Amino acid sequence: MALAFHPLAASRVRIAPLLPAAVAPSSSSVAAARHHRRRFSVVVATAAAAASASATTEFDFKAYMVERAAAVNRALDAAIPAGEPPAALHEAMRYALLAGGKRVRPALCLAACGIAGGPEAWAMAPAAAVEMVHTMSLVHDDLPCMDDDDLRRGKPTCHVVFGEPIAVLAGDALLSLAFHHMASVGSYPPDVDPEKHPARVVRAIGELARCIGSEGLVAGQVVDLEMTGTSEVVPLERLEYIHLHKTAALLEASVVIGAIIGGATDEQIERLRKYARSIGLLFQVVDDILDVTKSSEELGKTAGKDLASDKTTYPKLLGLEKSREFAEKLLSDATEQLAGFDKEKAAPLLHLAYYIAHRQN
Amino acid sequence: MALAFHPLAASRVRIAPLLPAAVAPSSSSVAAARHHRRRFSVVVATAAAAASASATTEFDFKAYMVERAAAVNRALDAAIPAGEPPAALHEAMRYALLAGGKRVRPALCLAACGIAGGPEAWAMAPAAAVEMVHTMSLVHDDLPCMDDDDLRRGKPTCHVVFGEPIAVLAGDALLSLAFHHMASVGSYPPDVDPEKHPARVVRAIGELARCIGSEGLVAGQVVDLEMTGTSEVVPLERLEYIHLHKTAALLEASVVIGAIIGGATDEQIERLRKYARSIGLLFQVVDDILDVTKSSEELGKTAGKDLASDKTTYPKLLGLEKSREFAEKLLSDATEQLAGFDKEKAAPLLHLAYYIAHRQN
Numbered sequence: 001m002a003l004a005f006h007p008l009a010a011s012r013v014r015i016a017p018l019l020p021a022a023v024a025p026s027s028s029s030v031a032a033a034r035h036h037r038r039r040f041s042v043v044v045a046t047a048a049a050a051a052s053a054s055a056t057t058e059f060d061f062k063a064y065m066v067e068r069a070a071a072v073n074r075a076l077d078a079a080i081p082a083g084e085p086p087a088a089l090h091e092a093m094r095y096a097l098l099a100g101g102k103r104v105r106p107a108l109c110l111a112a113c114g115i116a117g118g119p120e121a122w123a124m125a126p127a128a129a130v131e132m133v134h135t136m137s138l139v140h141d142d143l144p145c146m147d148d149d150d151l152r153r154g155k156p157t158c159h160v161v162f163g164e165p166i167a168v169l170a171g172d173a174l175l176s177l178a179f180h181h182m183a184s185v186g187s188y189p190p191d192v193d194p195e196k197h198p199a200r201v202v203r204a205i206g207e208l209a210r211c212i213g214s215e216g217l218v219a220g221q222v223v224d225l226e227m228t229g230t231s232e233v234v235p236l237e238r239l240e241y242i243h244l245h246k247t248a249a250l251l252e253a254s255v256v257i258g259a260i261i262g263g264a265t266d267e268q269i270e271r272l273r274k275y276a277r278s279i280g281l282l283f284q285v286v287d288d289i290l291d292v293t294k295s296s297e298e299l300g301k302t303a304g305k306d307l308a309s310d311k312t313t314y315p316k317l318l319g320l321e322k323s324r325e326f327a328e329k330l331l332s333d334a335t336e337q338l339a340g341f342d343k344e345k346a347a348p349l350l351h352l353a354y355y356i357a358h359r360q361n
Numbered sequence: 362m363a364l365a366f367h368p369l370a371a372s373r374v375r376i377a378p379l380l381p382a383a384v385a386p387s388s389s390s391v392a393a394a395r396h397h398r399r400r401f402s403v404v405v406a407t408a409a410a411a412a413s414a415s416a417t418t419e420f421d422f423k424a425y426m427v428e429r430a431a432a433v434n435r436a437l438d439a440a441i442p443a444g445e446p447p448a449a450l451h452e453a454m455r456y457a458l459l460a461g462g463k464r465v466r467p468a469l470c471l472a473a474c475g476i477a478g479g480p481e482a483w484a485m486a487p488a489a490a491v492e493m494v495h496t497m498s499l500v501h502d503d504l505p506c507m508d509d510d511d512l513r514r515g516k517p518t519c520h521v522v523f524g525e526p527i528a529v530l531a532g533d534a535l536l537s538l539a540f541h542h543m544a545s546v547g548s549y550p551p552d553v554d555p556e557k558h559p560a561r562v563v564r565a566i567g568e569l570a571r572c573i574g575s576e577g578l579v580a581g582q583v584v585d586l587e588m589t590g591t592s593e594v595v596p597l598e599r600l601e602y603i604h605l606h607k608t609a610a611l612l613e614a615s616v617v618i619g620a621i622i623g624g625a626t627d628e629q630i631e632r633l634r635k636y637a638r639s640i641g642l643l644f645q646v647v648d649d650i651l652d653v654t655k656s657s658e659e660l661g662k663t664a665g666k667d668l669a670s671d672k673t674t675y676p677k678l679l680g681l682e683k684s685r686e687f688a689e690k691l692l693s694d695a696t697e698q699l700a701g702f703d704k705e706k707a708a709p710l711l712h713l714a715y716y717i718a719h720r721q722n
Contacts, residue, residue, distance in 0.1 A: 080575075086583040089575050140533060145525040164506040165586055168529065172501060173574035175533065179540050180570035183563050198559035202544050205566055209541035213534035214441075214450050222447040225526055 058344075061351040068110055068120075068127075069103040075128040079181055092162040092170040093177070097135045099153055104352070105130045105250060109258035111348035112272055115341050118262030125187030126204055126261055130254045132178035133208065137217045137250075139171040146225065175212070179205060196263065204257040211253035220245025227312070234312035240281070248280020255349075271337045275349065278334035279356050285327045286357060288313035292320060294360070331357045419705075422712040429471055429481075429488075430464040436489040440542055453523040453531040454538070458496045460514055465713070466491045466611060470619035472709035473633055476702050479623030486548030487565055487622055491615045493539035494569065498578045498611070500532040507586065536573070540566060557624065565618040572614035581606025588673070595673035601642070609641020616710075632698045636710065639695035640717050646688045647718060649674035653681060655721070692718045 080093050106127035113123030142149040142157040143164065150160050159167035181187050182205050188197070210216060224242045227234050234242075255276035259269050292315045314323040334353045338346045441454050467488035474484035503510040503518040504525065511521050520528035542548050543566050549558070571577060585603045588595050595603075616637035620630050653676045675684040695714045699707045 086575065086580050086587075088587075089580065089583045093575070136533075140529055143526075143529065145529065165504075166583065168501055168504065168506065169579045169583055171533070172497075172536065173579045175536055176570045176573035176577075176579070177575070178570075180567055180574065183567035183570060185563075195556075198563050202546075202559050202562050202566075205563075206541055206544035209537045209539075209544060212537035213541065214447065214454070214538070216537075218450065218530045218534045218537070219447050222450045222527065222530055226447075226449075 059347040059351060061348075061355065064348055064351070065102070065107055065355075068107045071124065072103045072106040072110075072127055072131060073098065075124055076131060079128060079132075079177065088162060088166055089170060089173060092158055092166045093174055095161060096139050096158045096170060097132065097174065099155060101131075101153065103131060104356070105134055105254040108251060108254040108276070108349070108352055111352060112255040112258030112264075113262035114258075115272070115338075115345045115349055116259045116262030116264035116268060117345070119189070119191070121189045122192055123258045123261045124189075125181050125184070126208070126257045127254075128187075129178040129182045129208060130250060130257065132174045132181065133212060133217075134250060136171045136174040136178070137212075137221070139167055139174070141221055143167060146221070147228075178208065182208065193263075200260050200263070204260045207253045207256050207260065211249040216245055216249035216253075220247070220249070231310070233317070236317050239312055239314070239317065243281055243284040244277070247284045248277055251280040251283065252276040268341075271340075272349075275334045275337035275353070278330045278337075279353050282327055282330040282334065282353075283356050285314045285323060285330065286359065288315055289320065289323055289327065290359075290361065291315075327357060420708040420712060422709075422716065425709055425712070426463070426468055426716075429468045432485065433464045433467040433471075433488055433492060434459065436485055437492060440489060440493075440538065449523060449527055450531060450534060453519055453527045454535055456522060457500050457519045457531060458493065458535065460516060462492075462514065464492060465717070466495055466615040469612060469615040469637070469710070469713055472713060473616040473619030473625075473637075474623035475619075476633070476699075476706045476710055477620045477623030477625035477629060478706070480550070480552070482550045483553055484619045484622045485550075486542050486545070487569070487618045488615075489548075490539040490543045490569060491611060491618065493535045493542065494573060494578075495611060497532040497535040497539070498573075498582070500528055500535070502582055504528060507582070508589075539569065543569065554624075561621050561624070565621045568614045568617050568621065572610040577606055577610035577614075581608070581610070592671070594678070597678050600673055600675070600678065604642055604645040605638070608645045609638055612641040612644065613637040629702075632701075633710075636695045636698035636714070639691045639698070640714050643688055643691040643695065643714075644717050646675045646684060646691065647720065649676055650681065650684055650688065651720075651722065652676075688718060 076097050077094075080090055080097065082090065082094060084090055109127040109130055110120040110123050113126075114120045138152060139158045141147050142152060143159055149157055151157065157167075158170060162170070182201060212218060220242050223238065224246060227238070227242070252273060255272050256269060259272045264272065291313065314326065318326060331353060335350055338350055338353075437458050438455075441451055441458065443451065443455060445451055470488040470491055471481040471484050475481045499513060500519045502508050503513060504520055510518055512518060518528075519531060523531070543562060573579060581603050584599065585607060588599070588603070613634060616633050617630060620633045625633065652674065675687065679687060692714060696711055699711055699714075
């Protein structure tokens with residue numbers, strides 16, 4: 001979770017450690033927008049650097065992430081009983097769900113609730129739910145009949161440890177648990193608005209459900225599987241389809257759900273949706289760049305894997321330099337959407353965007 | 362879907378074609394309760410016979426089921442776009458979902474909404490959702506790594522036609538679609554109470570989610586798989602666990618969800634929950650009895666399959682006569698819960714209980 005410079009930002013000048021989102025004036029002129037964007041792409045590198053020097057900045061991103069991850073892990077741990085029957089099922093669910101990970105999606109959900117003005121605690125149940133959905137998709141995608149992966153985060157995958165039937169069923173159970181968790185009154189703190197809260201929860205559940213099926217994760221996996229094993233180069237449009245569905249859809253839902261629960265207006269929700277779509281795609285472009293530019297040691301997984309497996313990536317289609325430019329554009333598109341929100345409340349989402357752009361693994 | 366006498370009721374005397382639920386006086390004395398139960402088990406056979414002679418009865422059960430199934434099929438058909446990408450996924454979802462079937466769960470959901478006083482149309486989205494969940498559980502249970510079934514209702518199973526990866530993903534997509542459908546404002550008619558409706562939907566979604574995972578369908582399948590291939594006789598308690606989770610949980614949720622959407626009071630919901638638990642178990646006991654007493658031709662599937670596969674069933678554990686008695690008790694337990702509701706509004710649930718008890722396949 002270290003915040004350091006990503007190669008795409010390496011040549012940038014370090015300037016004042018500002019959080020630019022709220023201080024940048026909004027403007028409708030194209031020239032101003034272009035200036036604004038340039039300004040952001042400079043500040044991006046800076047703020048990330050600033051955030052890593054936590055003691056001297058206004059917002060301690062590392063502490064934020066560590067605290068949120070710990071809280072989410074507690075919620076996830078409490079959501080699945082250990083040892084209760086059927087023991088094998090619960091054990092498999094816990095194995096997959098509590099295997100670590102950065103909890104980026106829950107953090108986005110909590111931060112979006114905060115930027116919308118709600119106490120982050122309101123979004124703890126949805127934050128846990130999006131992680132359950134994420135885990136479920138990993139468990140099913142790893143199955144022998146899918147990507148057939150034996151390792152995940154350096155540990156044997158769920159079906160390797162518990163067998164294929166339990167892995168399929170643990171995924172199903174995690175998916176339903178996500179909705180159960182979101183729908184349970186007991187998952188929310190008592191200070192939610194009793195009149196507005198149910199309608200917000202219904203809307204948030206609709207968002208979560210939509211990003212899983214034939215408009216989201218599943219659609220992305222289907223098209224990804226169709227591309228696997230073919231020697232043809234995947235066209236850029238198809239590559240973007242896969243990533244928008246397999247990766248961006250759940251990141252988008254995480255942000256939008258948090259915003260809804262936090263009481264965002266429709267206009268705010270749409271701005272945050274745009275923010276999330278940009279960082280969703282950014283997430284994948286950066287992944288592709290890292291695979292080319294980093295060593296296995298730095299990544300914590302096999303580098304050059306995409307190249308070796310003949311997988312279509314952004315660097316392969318666009319070249320490395322253009323991929324970096326695309327990543328920069330996505331980052332500035334994302335952070336631009338945060339202008340106009342309260343500066344302090346926008347800090348977590350702003351830093352999450354920097355983090356996604358500048359992560360080293 | 363023909364309503365005829367089931368062997369367990371064959372020796373009963375036919376008396377007046379009454380719908381007994383609402384006219385039966387409730388009593389707290391044990392003797393009265395016993396009398397009440399006896400009365401029911403007599404009337405049960407009669408009312409079922411009466412219902413089959415539709416022209417002369419107050420309630421035309423056959424027409425009710427045919428109309429409801431048609432409406433649910435229309436809703437299911439509209440819920441999944443044909444031909445839109447990813448085409449293989451949508452095709453697989455439609456293949457599994459629109460393969461026919463009696464639509465008993467949706468009918469229970471609609472009827473429960475009606476008994477609670479709501480227009481049945483309010484529960485059309487949840488009714489479609491429970492069928493999506495049911496279908497998803499069949500698709501995943503049929504997988505090669507699970508029950509490895511090649512045929513379902515006389516047609517090749519989903520993974521046989523579309524391959525294993527698509528079958529897993531189609532199940533996931535159906536599961537998320539169920540929640541999306543329940544959470545979408547557009548799934549409900551405009552006359553729902555704008556103030557009470559969102560809270561009812563949240564509660565209903567919680568019920569649906571709970572019956573799928575480690576407290577419902579999935580738990581039942583896990584324990585069922587654990588029992589498969591062992592030569593030991595499954596104890597009655599374990600058999601009941603499997604059936605309560607694999608079969609009864611979703612029937613219970615179907616009823617309870619309909620009741621919630623229809624505006625039932627908590628006390629009514631609990632009575633309907635008891636009704637549903639009884640018919641859920643009844644459903645399975647009758648299945649087991651039919652396997653022993655009917656020919657393959659009558660069943661539309663291989664008779665004696667349970668015996669041949671060494672599967673533990675109620676007749677095997679209790680004997681045929683005691684199994685019939687148990688079925689009768691479950692039926693009278695169920696119908697008893699309907700006393701006190703409006704007679705006309707109770708008719709569909711009452712007849713659904715008879716139907717489940719007396720079906721011939």
